[in-house]
Amino acid sequence: xxxxxxxxxxxxxxxxxxxxxxxxxxxxxxxxxxxxxxxxxxxxxxxxxxxxxxxxxxxxxxxxxxxxxxxxxxxxxxxxxxxxxxxxxxxxxxxxxxxxxxxxxxxxxxxxxxxxxxxxxxxx
Numbered sequence: 001x002x003x004x005x006x007x008x009x010x011x012x013x014x015x016x017x018x019x020x021x022x023x024x025x026x027x028x029x030x031x032x033x034x035x036x037x038x039x040x041x042x043x044x045x046x047x048x049x050x051x052x053x054x055x056x057x058x059x060x061x062x063x064x065x066x067x068x069x070x071x072x073x074x075x076x077x078x079x080x081x082x083x084x085x086x087x088x089x090x091x092x093x094x095x096x097x098x099x100x101x102x103x104x105x106x107x108x109x110x111x112x113x114x115x116x117x118x119x120x121x122x123x124x
Contacts, residue, residue: 009050013038023105028053032061033097036071041089062088070097 009017013034020030031051036042042050047058065071072091075084090097 009034020101023101025101026061026064028057028061029064032058033065033070033094036065036088036090037094037097041087043085043087045085047088068097068100070100 016037017030017034020033021027025033028051031053032047035047035051044055044058044062047053047062048055051058053061062071062073066073070091071088073086073088076087078085
């Protein structure tokens with residue numbers, strides 16, 4: 001039997017994930033993002049164990065993160081015969097990812113304010 005090291009969130013990482021969720025990031029995406037921000041790279045299995053998410057939840061989160069260009073993956077030959085293992089890592093520093101989240105939220109807020117202004121204009 002082989003031993004594996006399982007990573008767990010610290011209180012600060014929990015807070016980081018919760019703040020991402022509060023600003024509208026999907027829970028699974030936020031958790032996977034925080035997990036990857038704190039390690040150099042990880043396999044899907046390591047992400048599942050470290051985030052306590054199921055494989056489909058990790059897969060959906062990874063798809064979203066890939067679409068955003070925030071993570072990248074590479075394949076590594078499996079130890080035994082079988083499918084190659086995908087290894088994931090952040091494609092950008094977490095600060096750049098936060099910058100893009102901030103820009104998106106500012107745009108959303110500006111759009112909402114524009115709609116409120118249009119509502120006011122309807123009263124005149």
